[in-house]
Each structure stands twice: as structure tokens, then as C-alpha cells.
Amino acid sequence: MTERRKGKMHKTGLILAASGLAGLSMTTQATEGEDFIILASTTSTENSGLFDAILPRFTAATGIEVRVVAVGTGQAFEIARRGDADSLLVHDTEGEKRFVAEGYATERADVMVNDFVVIGPGDDPADIADADTVADAFARIAEAEAPFASRGDDSGTNRAELRLWEAAGVAPEGGWYRELGSGMGPTLNTAAGMDAYVLADRASWVAFANPQGLELLFEGDEALFNQYGSLLLSAERHSHLKHDLAERWHQWLLSEEGQQAIGDFQIKGQQLFFPNATK
Amino acid sequence: MFDDTNAFQTALSLIMGFDPDLLAIVALSLRVSLSAVLIATLIGLPLGAALALWKFPGRGTLIVVLNAFMGLPPVVAGLTVYLLLSRAGPLGELGLLFTPTAMVIAQVILVLPIIAALTRQQIEELHGDYHEQLRSMGLSKRRMMPTLLWDARFGLMTVILAGFGRASAEVGAVMIVGGNIDGVTRVMTTAIVLETSKGDLPLALGLGIVLLGLVALVNAAAYLIGESARRRLG
Numbered sequence: 001m002t003e004r005r006k007g008k009m010h011k012t013g014l015i016l017a018a019s020g021l022a023g024l025s026m027t028t029q030a031t032e033g034e035d036f037i038i039l040a041s042t043t044s045t046e047n048s049g050l051f052d053a054i055l056p057r058f059t060a061a062t063g064i065e066v067r068v069v070a071v072g073t074g075q076a077f078e079i080a081r082r083g084d085a086d087s088l089l090v091h092d093t094e095g096e097k098r099f100v101a102e103g104y105a106t107e108r109a110d111v112m113v114n115d116f117v118v119i120g121p122g123d124d125p126a127d128i129a130d131a132d133t134v135a136d137a138f139a140r141i142a143e144a145e146a147p148f149a150s151r152g153d154d155s156g157t158n159r160a161e162l163r164l165w166e167a168a169g170v171a172p173e174g175g176w177y178r179e180l181g182s183g184m185g186p187t188l189n190t191a192a193g194m195d196a197y198v199l200a201d202r203a204s205w206v207a208f209a210n211p212q213g214l215e216l217l218f219e220g221d222e223a224l225f226n227q228y229g230s231l232l233l234s235a236e237r238h239s240h241l242k243h244d245l246a247e248r249w250h251q252w253l254l255s256e257e258g259q260q261a262i263g264d265f266q267i268k269g270q271q272l273f274f275p276n277a278t279k
Numbered sequence: 280m281f282d283d284t285n286a287f288q289t290a291l292s293l294i295m296g297f298d299p300d301l302l303a304i305v306a307l308s309l310r311v312s313l314s315a316v317l318i319a320t321l322i323g324l325p326l327g328a329a330l331a332l333w334k335f336p337g338r339g340t341l342i343v344v345l346n347a348f349m350g351l352p353p354v355v356a357g358l359t360v361y362l363l364l365s366r367a368g369p370l371g372e373l374g375l376l377f378t379p380t381a382m383v384i385a386q387v388i389l390v391l392p393i394i395a396a397l398t399r400q401q402i403e404e405l406h407g408d409y410h411e412q413l414r415s416m417g418l419s420k421r422r423m424m425p426t427l428l429w430d431a432r433f434g435l436m437t438v439i440l441a442g443f444g445r446a447s448a449e450v451g452a453v454m455i456v457g458g459n460i461d462g463v464t465r466v467m468t469t470a471i472v473l474e475t476s477k478g479d480l481p482l483a484l485g486l487g488i489v490l491l492g493l494v495a496l497v498n499a500a501a502y503l504i505g506e507s508a509r510r511r512l513g
Contacts (some may be wrong), residue, residue: 038377038458047477052461069377069458083366084376185476210478238366240374 036065037245040085042156043183044114045228046070048203048272054261058252064245072155072183080104080231083238087246088231089253091156091201096229107232111253112262112273114226116160117205118218119188120146120197128197134221138168145176147196151187152179160226161199167223188214201226203272228273230254253277289485294492300462305493308466311379311453312446315386319394320439322387327398328428331406332420342399348392353385354451360385361455377458382466385452390442397438401431436505440498447494467493 045051046068055066066087069079073090080088081104089111090096096108118128118137126144131137141148142165150172151158165172178196180187184204191198192212200208205216232250235243252258259275266272293301330342362368364376364384375381405427406413413423428435450468457464459473467490474483 038460043476047473067377067458067460067463069460082368083371183476185478189475189478208478210480240366 035063035245036067037086037242037249038084039066039068039087039089039249040076040079041068041070041089042073042076042091043070043185044091044157044201044204045089047185048207049267050203050262050265050273053265054258057261058249058258061257062248062252064248066249072151072153073157073159074154080233083241086233086242087249088233089228090231091226091228092159093227093229095156095159096231099231104234104237105231106234107250108229109250109254110276110278111228111230112259112275112277113228114202114273115219116157116199116224116226117202117216118197119191119200119205119214120217121195122213122215124217126197129217131218134164134218134223135167135169137218138164139170141197142168142170142172142176145174147176147178147194148172149187149191149194149196149198150177150179151184151199152181153183155183156226157184157199157201164199164223203267206267206270206272227276285481286484286488289481290488290492293485293489301489303462304465304467304470305489307379307464308447308468308490309493309497311382311466312386312443314383315390315446316394316439316443318383318387319390319442323391323394323442324398324428324435325424326391327395327400328402328424330395330399331402332423332427342396345392345396345399349396351389351392352451353389353449354455356388357385357452357455360388360452364456376456377460377464379457379464381456382453382464385456386446386449389449389452390446393445394438394442397441398428398431398435401434401438402427405431433505433509436501440501443497444494447490447497 041051047070051066051068055068059065069076069085071079073092073095076085076088076090077095077099079085080099088099088105096105099105100108118134120126120128120141126137126141126146128137128140131140150161162172178194180190182190184200185208187198188200188204188208189210190196192210192214195213197217198214202219230250230253232247233241233243235241253262254277259277262273262275263271330338330345360381361376363370364373364381365371366374366376375384406423409427409430410423413426418426448468450472453459453464453466454469454472457466457469459465459469465473467486471483471486471490474480474486
């Protein structure tokens with residue numbers, strides 16, 4: 001008798017738990033509106049807080065929510081290529097142009113620039129602080145065989161770094177050159193841990209909260225400019241994408257209002273992204 | 280740079296502050312992991328019991344495979360589900376990528392082998408002890424299954440909690456299939472990765488302490504339910 005009652009109680013409990021969970025998942029579905037786009041973008045824009053600053057302004061103006069998937073530029077291209085993102089905002093101009101040439105995107109536009117900076121241990125063992133050019137600074141690091149932490153993840157920053165080694169006439173290899181295969185933040189954390197030199201975008205560096213002994217050692221060379229581009233994806237390749245909404249986002253970024261929002265964004269009193277749309 | 284008290288203070292102020300963003304992240308974490316565990320339990324318990332009771336060719340291989348899948352790296356589970364749900368993949372039409380549903384699917388794949396494999400072991404032992412008795416009652420294997428599962432319920436509670444531990448602790452799968460989208464698919468573990476990458480280590484560790492507390496609460500609830508049931512049994 002008691003055994004049967006317990007069995008019944010147990011069943012009731014299970015049903016309650018199940019219906020509770022079902023109810024919870026229902027609410028998730030209900031909050032997912034239709035007016036949103038998936039934007040594949042880079043960790044530098046997300047981690048610095050740029051999107052937190054500008055997305056509310058876009059949503060207020062248009063009613064469109066932007067859901068950001070922040071990954072390395074290489075992965076962002078791959079997500080867009082597979083048709084999993086409605087829009088793309090990345091920083092690898094050559095790669096972006098190739099993307100258009102391959103037919104995955106119909107239009108590419110300059111949105112903003114920030115710049116890369118060379119970070120390293122405060123005592124600067126390779127003496128790069130008074131180098132003339134960034135190529136010279138990189139050559140000095142290789143010469144001194146001072147530890148250098150590379151993203152090694154095919155991100156926009158990684159691609160820029162490899163171009164700088166080429167400009168310096170150095171093939172980066174050997175025990176001092178450490179490919180981490182990580183995002184910007186983890187790479188900075190690791191570089192801080194092993195007192196290594198590292199190339200970072202200024203936004204990630206300024207927003208980074210765990211510098212330990214690292215300091216900004218070299219900046220300002222034109223070769224360090226970092227151009228961000230917005231891509232309008234091809235409706236022919238992927239007809240299921242929300243092209244209308246994505247186009248409004250693309251146009252807003254290039255509009256006076258969008259450019260203003262980018263220019264207004266500051267961390268610690270520093271402007272980090274400089275709008276430079278040509279429209 | 281930072282010390283542990285800093286992280287504990289951060290954790291405390293996170294909890295005391297009832298930050299709505301944090302509450303939403305906590306709620307989503309629980310929703311995703313508990314849904315995954317519920318689904319994996321509903322499939323895993325009968326599957327494990329059936330594997331324990333029936334003998335068929337290839338059974339040994341199946342058991343080894345199931346045991347091996349307990350060690351499936353979350354990032355591999357995530358990648359597999361990503362390729363399935365991607366628009367270019369076979370289930371792309373459903374449009375599930377970068378949603379909480381995708382995260383539940385990935386976690387079911389991680390949790391199911393644990394629940395099924397450990398259930399199989401528990402039921403097999405129990406069956407070894409009692410099968411003469413059960414047979415004398417004239418029960419078929421199909422009828423034995425619910426009886427054995429019910430008798431093993433306290434042990435199975437621990438099995439389910441092990442599955443929940445796996446679900447709530449993993450980050451590799453939910454990061455890939457969820458995309459860590461703010462307010463949509465950001466859960467505790469992906470938030471911890473994000474804050475670590477920003478170099479905000481006290482906040483990251485603070486979130487970790489909150490997550491640990493949350494898991495402890497779920498375990499405590501399960502323990503209390505188990506204890507009170509045991510006491511009523513006398």
C-alpha cells in the first residue's frame with residue numbers, strides 16, 4: 001500500500017519536473033523575436049565593449065536586434081561561408097576582397113580603423129621602443145630571440161602579424177616564437193605570464209585588465225593601421241539569410257549616425273575606433 | 280595583481296547585487312543543463328537497463344563504445360552538432376544554430392553516454408544479485424526493467440548528478456553551437472571564458488564561484504530529496 005503511494009508520488013514529481021522544464025523552454029522560444037540578425041565579428045570589437053556602446057543606438061533607431069558571435073576573423077569568414085551569419089564585420093581587407101571575389105559577398109565597405117600596438121615586458125630586452133619602424137622593431141625581437149607570443153589562430157591580427165614578419169625579412173621560427181592558437185585575450189594573458197612580446201589591437205589592449213609587467217612599447221607606424229570592413233553577403237549563395245535587415249545594418253554603419261556612434265565610443269577617455277566610411 | 284579574497288568579494292557582490300544580467304545568465308545555464316540532463320535521463324535509463332538485461336551480438340562492443348563516449352571532448356561534440364545544424368549541414372533548414380536548443384542538443388550528446396553507461400553497470404550488478412528472485416516471480420525482462428530501475432533509484436540519482444556535473448561544467452560545446460551571444464546564448468561557463476579573455480580575472484573567478492555554488496545547490500536538493508525518501512522507507 002505505502003509502496004504504491006510512494007510510486008505515485010514519485011511519478012507526480014517527475015511529471016511536475018518535466019512540465020516545469022517544458023515551461024521554461026517555452027519562455028526561451030517566446031522571447032526570440034523575428035527582427036534580429038546574426039553578426040559574425042571579431043573578438044576585438046566585442047571584448048573592447050564597442051558593440052555594447054553602438055548596438056543599442058542601432059536597435060533604438062531601427063528596432064532590429066543584432067546578435068554578435070565574436071570569433072577570430074578566419075572563423076567569422078567560415079561561419080558566413082556556411083550561411084550561418086547574416087552579416088560580417090571583420091578586419092582583414094585582403095581576405096574580405098577575396099570573399100567578394102569568390103561570390104560570397106556582394107559588397108565590402110570600409111567602416112573604421114583602429115591600430116595595432118606592440119606590447120612587451122617593461123624592461124624591453126629587445127630594445128624596440130626606439131625602433132624607427134615596426135619592421136625594425138620586429139627584426140630586433142627576432143635578433144634578440146626574445147619570447148614572442150603569436151595568436152597563431154588565423155585571425156585578422158594573426159594575419160597582420162605574419163605580414164609584419166615578412167616586412168621585417170624574418171621567418172619567425174625557433175623556441176622564442178610561440179604560437180598559442182588562442183584569441184586576443186588569452187594570448188595577452190599568456191604573454192603577461194611569460195614576459196613575451198605580442199602584437200595586439202589597441203582596443204583589446206586598452207580594455208585588458210591583467211597586464212602584469214607588460215607595457216605598450218611601440219606604436220604609430222602606418223603599417224600598423226587596422227582597417228575594419230562590413231560585408232553585405234550574397235543573397236544568391238544563401239537565400240535564407242535576412243538580407244533586408246542585414247542591409248539596413250550595413251547602411252547604418254556607414255551612415256552619419258553610425259559613424260558618429262563609433263567615434264563616440266571611448267574607454268578610459270581614449271577613442272579606440274576611428275570611423276572612415278567613404279560614403 | 281589580484282588575490283583570492285578579491286574574487287570572493289566579487290562573487291558575493293554578484294550574488295547580493297541581483298544583477299539582472301547575471302540572473303538571466305544563471306537561469307539560462309540551469310535551463311540548458313537541466314533540460315539536457317532530463318532528456319538524457321529519459322533516454323539513458325531505459326537504454327542502460329536494456330543493455331544490462333539483454334544479451335545480443337555486438338553487445339560488448341556497444342558497451343565499450345558507450346564507455347569511451349564518456350570521455351568525448353565537449354569541443355568535438357560541439358563541432359559535430361555545429362556541422363549538423365549549420366545551414367550548409369543536413370539539419371540546417373531548422374535554423375537552430377546559435378540558439379539555446381542547439382546547446383541542449385550538444386549537451387545531451389555529452390551527458391547521455393555517462394547516464395546510459397553508469398546505469399548499465401548499476402542495473403547489471405543489481406540484476407546479478409536478484410535475478411533468481413525476479414525470475415521466480417515469473418517476470419519477463421521487459422517487466423523487470425522498471426522494477427530494477429526503481430530499486431536502483433538512489434544509486435541512479437548519483438548517476439544523474441554526474442551527468443548534470445558534466446553538463447554544467449563544460450564550455451567547449453555550448454561555445455561553438457551557442458556562439459556566446461549576449462542575452463541569448465551566454466551561459467555561466469562561456470561568460471567565464473569571456474571575462475578571462477578580457478583579463479578581468481577576479482570577475483571570471485567570481486562567476487566561477489557563483490557557478491560552483493549553483494551546482495552545490497542542485498546537488499543539495501537532490502541529496503535532501505533522496506534522504507527524505509530513504510527515511511520514509513525506514
